[in-house]
Amino acid sequence: MTFKKRYLRVTNLLFVILLLVQLLPNQASKDPITAYTVWFAVGVEVIVLAASSFVKKIEGLNLFLDIIGFLYGLLIVWTLATAKFNLLNPALFPAPGQVFLQFVEDIDKILINIKSSVGIILEGYLLASAIAIPLGLFLGWGARLGNAATYISKFLGSIPPIVYIPYGIALLPTFRSVSVFVIFLATFWPVLAGTMSGVLNVEKRLIDSAKVLNVNKFTMLFSVILPAALPQIFIGCNQGLTVSFVLLTSAEMIGARDGLGYYVKQYSDFGDYTRTIVGLLVIGIVVIIISFLFNKLQRFLLRWKR
Amino acid sequence: MSKIEIQNLTVDYVERNKSFTALKDVSFSVEAGEFVSVIGSSGCGKSTLLSILEGINFPTGGQILIDGEPIKGTGSDRGVVFQHYSLFPWMTARKNVAFGIKQVKKKISKEERFRIADQFLDKVGLEDFKNKYPSQLSGGMQQRVAIARALAMDTDILLMDEPFGAIDAKNRTILQELLLKLWEGDGKQEKKTVVFVTHDIDEAILLSDKIVMMATNPGRVSKEIEVPFKRPRVRAELVQTKEYGVFRNELLSLFYSDIASKIGGDEVVL
DSSP states (O other): OOHHHHHOOHHHHHHHHHHHHHHSOOSSSOHHHHHHHHHHHHHHHHHHHHHHHHOOOHHHHHHHHHHHHHHHHHHHHHHIIIIITOOSOTTTSOOHHHHHHHHHHTHHHHHHHHHHHHHHHHHHHHHHHHHHHHHHHHHHHSHHHHHHHHHHHHHHHTSOGGGGHHHHHHHSSSHHHHHHHHHHHHHHHHHHHHHHHHHHTSOHHHHHHHHHTTOOHHHIIIIIIHHHHHHHHHHHHHHHHHHHHHHHHHHHHHHOSSSHHHHHHHHHHTTOHHHHHHHHHHHHHHHHHHHHHHHHHHHHHTTTOO | OOSEEEEEEEEEEEETTEEEEEEEEEEEEEOTTOEEEEEOOTTSSHHHHHHHHHTSSOOSEEEEEETTEEOOSOOTTEEEEOSSOOSOTTSOHHHHHHHHHHHHOOSSOHHHHHHHHHHHHHHTTOGGGTTOOGGGSOHHHHHHHHHHHHHHTTOSEEEEESTTTTSOHHHHHHHHHHHHHHHHTTSSSOOOEEEEEESOHHHHHHHOSEEEEEETTTBEEEEEEEOOOOSSOOHHHHTTSHHHHHHHHHHHHHHHHHHHHHHTOSOOOO
């Protein structure tokens, strides 16, 4: 790639504009916030330049730079509309620098909340998958039981798990256990349904292939049916993961004492919208990171698919 | 006693309250070390017959004996190659072969399994594709892996259900010659007993000791023919001979007389 293709990009131009915009005088005395925007932008630009220098495929670089370009554009507009020209209500729309500042100040609290939320999700999600996948294999394989189970799981799976929360609170000792329980339910039914339909849809000829190799039942179930059903199992797992986040953050807004949903809810109740925005952005970042890791795992386990 | 004895095999299906006879009184035998092709047009029940031999389908009448014992299901004395889907798509070529070996020889170590797998993949010319997944291999290469697996399992009997039926003409001849070479071996080892289903007459002549011709409606054996050509066979030389042409025409007229009777014509002129 030429120097021009690597470094002379609209994204880098937007970076320069973003810095220049910061030079304009602030409306109120908000000096530290300018510094925080600058530090954030410089940090991002370092990554951009590193990527521009080392990335080999132009398509990948284009995608990354386009996304960062949007980010810079947003920051420019946001800075102008808040800190520089005061076009928006400052109580509802904090300047970007204030958000970055708040993030840095609250980082300890945020990490604790991330740990709490992610911990609950992992616990409920892994527990549900660990039970639903083997159960789905057995139910899908035993055709008659599986038919009944399909209808039962359709009925139970159609109840939005969030409505279990009040009942869960009555049943279980802590709010944390209620959250785990709800995540468990949210994950269990889609994973079970995905696994059973995966098993039922395994090519008959693939099963014949295994039969003529004279495999025993255990090998048939775990070395043949399980991998063959894996693509559909992952569909269920994906669905469970998406619903889990929605549910957990909703649940945390109802009665938790920590967690990311609680962070957002608590500060918006106090009218602290800077922290509310910090919370929203952190939730977005956490979800993206987890989905990214999950996708990596999925790609690795399904690498044999074209 | 023959290696495989097929005795009065009958298969009736009931489909939408109509009964349908796929096989009627099929009987023939296969000697140990014999290569037998079952040939016939589609619908003659040749694949049904093979699936009973494989142990994944069961007859409504008659039985099949292997070494004098009736077949009760699948068994580790038989290796199978299908036309499609023999391989597991989530295993590399190597793992597919090693997995097959594991099912028949439970005691040997993992290293040994992979060593044998490599050895047989070399034999079918896939040295450089051992770690590829089936989706990364051509149809012909996939069948090579399936053959390597069946041979590596070292079963007495090989059952092949139109293994080259979906391969293009050029690769089909290459694979036929490869199979012929591997089966004939160097004359020192005992030959495997093979039942090979096909609808390709030249393929059947090249490979077999005996051809079992089947006819349709109901599926039945119409004729058993010994293939008179001596081994080792070389296709290029064999097809040049006058005897080959005569024998081939004889088979063709048998083959087409069945089709002619099915479509209601009197005779088909070749």
